[in-house]
Amino acid sequence: MKIEFDVKKYITDIKNSDEYFHTFINRQNIAAGVLVLEPGEEDTQAPHDADELYYIIKGDGYLQIKDKDYSISDGLAYYVQKNIPHKFFGNKKQLIALYFFSGPDS
Numbered sequence: 001m002k003i004e005f006d007v008k009k010y011i012t013d014i015k016n017s018d019e020y021f022h023t024f025i026n027r028q029n030i031a032a033g034v035l036v037l038e039p040g041e042e043d044t045q046a047p048h049d050a051d052e053l054y055y056i057i058k059g060d061g062y063l064q065i066k067d068k069d070y071s072i073s074d075g076l077a078y079y080v081q082k083n084i085p086h087k088f089f090g091n092k093k094q095l096i097a098l099y100f101f102s103g104p105d106s
Contacts, residue, residue, distance in 0.1 A: 010034050011096060021045075023105045031105035035088075037061075037095040043087040050103035052080045057098060061091030 010022045014036045020043070023033035031050070037043060037059070054063065055077045062069045063078050065086045070078060072088070072095070080086045082102075088095060 005032075007034050007098070011036055021099075026105050028104060029102075031101035031103065033099050033105065035095070035097045035099055037088055037091055039092050039094070043089060045087060047083045047085050048080075048101060049082055049106045050101040051082050052102070053100045054078045054080070055098045055100075057096040058093070059091050059095030059097070060093050061088060061095055063088050 005024045007024075010024060011034060014020060014022055014034070020037055020041060021033055021035040023031055025032040035043075035054075056072050056074055058074050059072060061072055063072050063086060064070075065078070065080055066084055072078070072091075088097070
């Protein structure tokens with residue numbers, strides 16, 4: 001089982017791909033990954049089957065959870081319950097966030 005993860009490498013890999021996120025742990029009881037959204041890039045995620053926590057490494061914009069918009073900034077964390085619609089939008093700078101699921105990323 002892998003213990004150490006190079007998030008900087010995953011961020012570089014994302015920039016060189018058509019994806020905007022990378023899940024680097026995906027187990028029955030936990031999943032974790034990194035999301036990178038460039039300005040104007042659309043967050044197309046659907047509600048998840050597990051609770052989720054986002055930690056903002058850097059960026060700006062908003063996280064919409066249900067019908068409420070939360071202003072995001074470096075160092076803040078956000079909790080999203082399972083099956084709740086949510087998405088990032090309106091960032092004028094590159095947005096980088098770590099995400100953690102209370103179960104597998106499905």
